[in-house]
Amino acid sequence: MSRQNLKQQIYSQVARIGKAACHGHRLELLEYLAQGERTVEALAKLTGLSVANTSQHLRVMRHSGLVSARKDGLYVYYSLAGDEIVRLLSSMRRLAESHLADVGRLVRAYLTVKDELEPIPRRELLERARKGMVTVLDVRPPEEYASGHVPGAKNVPLKELAKRLKELPKNQEVVAYCRGPHCVLAFDAVAQLREKGFRARRMQDGFPEWREAGLPVEKTAATESRSGKN
Amino acid sequence: MSRQNLKQQIYSQVARIGKAACHGHRLELLEYLAQGERTVEALAKLTGLSVANTSQHLRVMRHSGLVSARKDGLYVYYSLAGDEIVRLLSSMRRLAESHLADVGRLVRAYLTVKDELEPIPRRELLERARKGMVTVLDVRPPEEYASGHVPGAKNVPLKELAKRLKELPKNQEVVAYCRGPHCVLAFDAVAQLREKGFRARRMQDGFPEWREAGLPVEKTAATESRSGKN
DNA sequence: CTAGTATTCAAATAATCAATTGAATACTAG
DNA sequence: CTAGTATTCAATTGATTATTTGAATACTAG
Numbered sequence: 001m002s003r004q005n006l007k008q009q010i011y012s013q014v015a016r017i018g019k020a021a022c023h024g025h026r027l028e029l030l031e032y033l034a035q036g037e038r039t040v041e042a043l044a045k046l047t048g049l050s051v052a053n054t055s056q057h058l059r060v061m062r063h064s065g066l067v068s069a070r071k072d073g074l075y076v077y078y079s080l081a082g083d084e085i086v087r088l089l090s091s092m093r094r095l096a097e098s099h100l101a102d103v104g105r106l107v108r109a110y111l112t113v114k115d116e117l118e119p120i121p122r123r124e125l126l127e128r129a130r131k132g133m134v135t136v137l138d139v140r141p142p143e144e145y146a147s148g149h150v151p152g153a154k155n156v157p158l159k160e161l162a163k164r165l166k167e168l169p170k171n172q173e174v175v176a177y178c179r180g181p182h183c184v185l186a187f188d189a190v191a192q193l194r195e196k197g198f199r200a201r202r203m204q205d206g207f208p209e210w211r212e213a214g215l216p217v218e219k220t221a222a223t224e225s226r227s228g229k230n
Numbered sequence: 231m232s233r234q235n236l237k238q239q240i241y242s243q244v245a246r247i248g249k250a251a252c253h254g255h256r257l258e259l260l261e262y263l264a265q266g267e268r269t270v271e272a273l274a275k276l277t278g279l280s281v282a283n284t285s286q287h288l289r290v291m292r293h294s295g296l297v298s299a300r301k302d303g304l305y306v307y308y309s310l311a312g313d314e315i316v317r318l319l320s321s322m323r324r325l326a327e328s329h330l331a332d333v334g335r336l337v338r339a340y341l342t343v344k345d346e347l348e349p350i351p352r353r354e355l356l357e358r359a360r361k362g363m364v365t366v367l368d369v370r371p372p373e374e375y376a377s378g379h380v381p382g383a384k385n386v387p388l389k390e391l392a393k394r395l396k397e398l399p400k401n402q403e404v405v406a407y408c409r410g411p412h413c414v415l416a417f418d419a420v421a422q423l424r425e426k427g428f429r430a431r432r433m434q435d436g437f438p439e440w441r442e443a444g445l446p447v448e449k450t451a452a453t454e455s456r457s458g459k460n
Numbered sequence: 461c462t463a464g465t466a467t468t469c470a471a472a473t474a475a476t477c478a479a480t481t482g483a484a485t486a487c488t489a490g
Numbered sequence: 491c492t493a494g495t496a497t498t499c500a501a502t503t504g505a506t507t508a509t510t511t512g513a514a515t516a517c518t519a520g
Binding site for chain 4 (some may be wrong): 249253279280283287301
């Protein structure tokens with residue numbers, strides 16, 4: 001085997017990693033998988049893709065080794081194949097944010113003021129939450145909350161937020177988080193809350209990054225991990 | 231703009247970063263750019279692509295913000311748009327190595343024994359080089375050496391290695407490096423040297439990573455940075 | 461100005477990839 | 491076993507992307 005061939009083979013192998021992450025839908029899937037394992041159907045529903053299409057995308061990512069699958073009964077549960085992948089995704093996001101002017105603008109599209117919307121760093125949040133100084137708000141769907149959340153966080157899915165405002169304190173800061181730096185759930189929540197006169201901020205990044213950082217995670221005990229439909 | 235639209239727009243923007251790195255040729259170009267700025271023609275020659283094709287690939291990476299260009303006289307000099315990109319590339323390589331069994335195998339295809347070929351960490355090399363305990367060998371072409379190298383490193387391009395063996399000490403360890411963890415130059419050099427009875431090892435990764443790690447870099451004074459052909 | 465060079469562009473073709481469809485597989489429950 | 495469900499596969503279509511070609515642009519040197 002010639003040196004030139006070897007080189008090209010290596011590059012195209014490494015490019016397979018890139019290929020797994022060069023499509024919007026696949027990125028979205030990866031982001032959901034960063035939160036825990038999911039079935040094909042669940043992922044299809046979350047992303048709005050057809051089941052077959054979802055399956056195809058998962059297939060290519062599986063061949064690139066980014067995603068692993070385990071079959072249990074009727075369902076195939078997919079998950080990320082390692083923590084390194086979360087780091088790759090963060091790296092891509094950071095690059096996108098700094099190099100593509102559009103992204104930052106899009107992310108802030110909903111928000112009026114930027115000043116007070118600076119996210120609160122994870123460590124700082126952890127300390128202040130321990131002292132009972134803030135209310136931590138998890139705005140993801142209950143299943144995601146159940147499979148792991150920031151200790152002491154209250155789960156109010158975004159959809160229910162409007163109805164459940166009275167459960168939240170007006171005299172204390174509320175810190176919302178969701179799936180990651182580009183997940184719009186927390187942005188929305190903060191926007192809604194601020195509109196209603198609450199003192200609200202976002203947490204830095206989201207839950208996958210929190211777990212990745214090695215910070216404590218709380219789980220709801222009897223997780224119904226094989227719920228039929230969500 | 232709906233929430234769903236916003237989300238998809240963000241994902242597809244981030245995917246643009248992935249797209250810049252999901253093609254073998256582009257990865258190769260990025261790797262060369264990690265060593266310093268290059269003209270289109272130089273890159274085309276290095277990669278074996280046509281000039282037009284190289285230009286096209288550079289164009290898409292430029293639009294993704296990974297690569298920047300500066301025109302000086304007749305030439306356009308391309309370079310990486312930031313250090314974060316070196317990190318992204320490392321991340322991809324690490325993933326490829328751990329998740330794609332093929333890559334590790336390919337990289338080691340030339341090598342007989344693995345044991346004594348463990349690379350020497352950068353920090354360790356720096357210390358031992360300062361004490362004069364090792365000979366550091368840069369096996370890249372002279373132009374790359376000139377634009378920056380490990381302090382005290384001796385430049386012997388791989389092609390000339392066989393002829394210039396007498397310049398190297400037999401009683402001292404020789405540590406070779408080249409462009410990065412998957413660059414085969416250093417592998418080849420080590421294999422050749424060991425065959426001739428030298429004590430040779432590779433340095434961890436390569437020069438771009440050395441610089442990225444913030445370690446000292448030496449430059450040849452009067453760099454002829456606008457050399458016509460290389 | 462002209463000749464020469466580096467790069468880019470535009471258009472065309474070749475190659476690859478995404479998404480859909482309908483059938484096939486693999487499993488569970490009865 | 492049969493009926494039902496989740497997932498995958500194979501084949502097709504449509505869309506995007508890679509590469510080549512030849513011409514256009516932008517610059518330098520004389």
